[in-house]
Amino acid sequence: MGLSGNSQHVKVAKNAPVFSNSVYVGSDKIYNDHPLQEGEFYTPILQGAYPDPAITRKGEDYYMVHSSFAIFPGVPIFHSKDLVNWTQIGHVLDRTSQLKVHDTGISAGVYAPAIKYNANNDTFYMITTQFAGGFGNMVVKTKDPLKGWSDPHKLKFDGIDPSLFFDDNGKAYVVHNDAPDKGQELYQGHRVIKIWDYDLEKDQVVAGTDKIIVNGGVDLSKKPIWIEAPHIYKKNGRYYLMCAEGGTGGWHSEVIFVSDNPRGPYTPAPNNPILSQRYLSPNRANKVDWAGHADLVEGPDGKYYGVFLGIRPNEMGRVNIGRETFILPVDWSGEFPVFTNGLVPMEPKLKMPAGVKNKTGQEGFFPNGNFTFTDNFTSDKLDYRWVGLRGPREAFVATTKKGLQINPLPVNIKEVKPTSTLFHRQQHNSFTYTITLDFKPASEKELAGITLLQSEKFNYVYGLTRKDKDLYLVLERTEKGVSRIIASTKIEVKKPIQLRVKADGDNYQFSYATNGTDFVKVGETVSGDILSTNVAGGFTGAMIGLYATSANDAHPQKLIQ
Missing domain, CATH: 2.115.10.20 (Glycosyl hydrolase domain; family 43)
Structure with missing residues (x-):
């Protein structure tokens, strides 16, 4: 389904933000320590919240x-x-x-x-x-x-x-x-x-x-x-x-x-x-x-396999990436099936079924291990990894020559309503995510940027907004539905800026660049605790969202040191 024609029945804000050059880079140590050899593949086969x-x-x-x-x-x-x-x-x-x-x-x-x-x-x-x-x-x-x-x-x-x-x-x-x-x-x-x-x-x-x-x-x-x-x-x-x-x-x-x-x-x-x-x-x-x-299925080699959910907690024992999809061979030579090595510590790699070639991450096949997912939003059809929350993406998204335009709905990320946010799942404990944002907020009610979301009550919002005549980047932490600004910085915006979030296990760091190369940190490193099911509860994994709203309540303020 093409997205280019959506603006005809949605009144698009004149200054609707445009996102481009989305780059997600996974860098988990386990994959660096266990590179694939010939005839091997990784499990989980689907990383991130695919439970x-x-x-x-x-x-x-x-x-x-x-x-x-x-x-x-x-x-x-x-x-x-x-x-x-x-x-x-x-x-x-x-x-x-x-x-x-x-x-x-x-x-x-x-x-x-x-x-x-x-x-x-x-x-x-x-x-x-x-x-x-x-x-x-x-x-x-x-x-x-x-x-x-x-x-x-x-x-x-x-x-x-x-x-x-x-x-x-x-x-x-x-x-x-x-x-x-x-x-x-x-x-x-x-x-x-x-x-x-x-x-x-x-x-x-x-x-x-x-x-x-x-x-x-x-x-x-x-x-x-x-x-x-x-x-x-x-x-x-x-x-x-x-x-x-x-x-x-x-x-x-x-x-x-x-x-x-x-x-x-x-x-x-x-x-x-x-x-x-x-x-x-x-x-x-x-x-x-x-x-x-x-769930069990007979494989192409005549042997049985089982897909199931599992988690890979971070170094704090927290589950940020959610419940993922794993696979194991199943021995059904006796009366009952048994998952091969399903009761001992699971390994990150398995042997390929006979005659199969590992093409993950190539030719349109889903990637796993440490991979990079780059999207310039130039296709008229969104990658299926991009999803909305509570409502169709087509209600707020349009593809343009400059990138992906998000028409901000008057809905805040903390509300239990469809939001104007395009998400993909966090798929590694350690990753870097960078997006280019072209946006000039007209008032403090407008914000566009990144949200890291475990739920409507547990999330980070990192975005560009206005206060009086000045533009600010704000970082807001919401825990149990209570929000506080933990960092804000006044910036000059003459052209599109890059926003970045870097996670190293439980440590998340936010930064920006106005010249394409030199990234400046916003605030201190923060904990990913609120992005875990251990703290937030629920059944989902953390998601990274391109977020726009015309009901912003994350306002820059003088921080008490």
């Missing part, structure tokens, strides 16, 4: 989706032929008729999508829970993921994390996480897995067919918490139910059950969990943690 991966296969084509919460468009979808090289082909929920997150906090919206291909009717299904817009559990479908998805069918059941299963005989089922029956809850975090028959003609669960197939988890006597993210697989005539257990934090894991019938009864494997990092030394090097929320 809750789900995967499906049709012939030689693999499709993978992820949670997106209140990001717009929602549910990023990736395609691969080999499970190593991935291309983002768009978003499943890219229309306001499918995604109504305009009035919700960043960690509401779309949770845990599951994608399944039904060979019986040659149709792809994406089922998810949308905590917004009156949707709840919903499903969309398509014959071709490259050609867009239907409007949602609302589903008549409660709970979260729904997943479809299509049996060889044409029957369909939904499994999902739910609360125990009323009065049956035994402890905090006690959940159940339910199954329903699913009517493919009506795209609805069949009333009265719901049945609890897992109560609590593998062993109810041990009070397992948050059994969720269920998927059913069929192998050698038997039905395998795989779930996450332990909650998406330090106790996260993946467990598996088996049955001779899709509706159970299900028996847990004797060797659960089949994936977890929870039993390991907290002080291990290059720590990957929280592994779980997995």
Whole structure:
């Protein structure tokens, strides 16, 4: 979708800021210390906040989706032929008729999508829970993921994390996480897995067919918490139910059950969990943690693989880049699948599947490791990595010969409304991000620049604004919704300026250049604490945003030393 014609129905401010020469450079030590050798690739395969991966296969084509919460468009979808090289082909929920997150906090919206291909009717299904817009559990479908998805069918059941299963005989089922029956809850975090028959003609669960197939988890006597993210697989005539257990934090894991019938009864494997990092030394090097929320698929080499979420905390143990998508081979030579090396400290590199060449970062394939993402905004179609928050990018963005113009909405980054901010995910613990800004604010109500955002209540704003006749760069820190200016500096702006943020783990430093080369620091180094889920809570990772507003409240002031 081209963006150049948007200004026709949006009244663009005369002095709307123009952003150009966007350069993001990742520089994590782990990748410098572990360069790829021939026949290797990196995991995570998708760095940054791409949590809750789900995967499906049709012939030689693999499709993978992820949670997106209140990001717009929602549910990023990736395609691969080999499970190593991935291309983002768009978003499943890219229309306001499918995604109504305009009035919700960043960690509401779309949770845990599951994608399944039904060979019986040659149709792809994406089922998810949308905590917004009156949707709840919903499903969309398509014959071709490259050609867009239907409007949602609302589903008549409660709970979260729904997943479809299509049996060889044409029957369909939904499994999902739910609360125990009323009065049956035994402890905090006690959940159940339910199954329903699913009517493919009506795209609805069949009333009265719901049945609890897992109560609590593998062993109810041990009070397992948050059994969720269920998927059913069929192998050698038997039905395998795989779930996450332990909650998406330090106790996260993946467990598996088996049955001779899709509706159970299900028996847990004797060797659960089949994936977890929870039993390991907290002080291990290059720590990957929280592994779980997995999905299995047969690879092009006939072997099984599992995608799952994990985190790579910074040196302070904080999670700024969010929950990322990892992959491991799965050994399913015995009765139950087991993630290869899924219970020992995870390594950053894996061996390539036989016959596959690593093309990540080339030919349009998603980059990983330490990479540079440069965008001059000269294409009429935005890179899919750029996303909005709560509302469509097309409402405020236009491409011009000089770069990307953002028409400022009268909305502040702290408001729970669609903002005029174009984001991409922070994908490294250490990175440098530089943008060129052409902007002359007309009043103190106007600001344009960079925001680093964990949520509407936890963020940094670094931008250019006006006070009386002078222009200032201000740096504002918002924690628990309370904002304070931590630095401001008066600057002369005769031509476009460069703004930069450099992160080295927990240390973030802001600077600017008026001559293209000499960067001047604004304020002291600040902590990235508020950009972590440890401090901010929620389910998202930090995002870097190009931000413009005509409702600015970050005003320069004399700082008390």
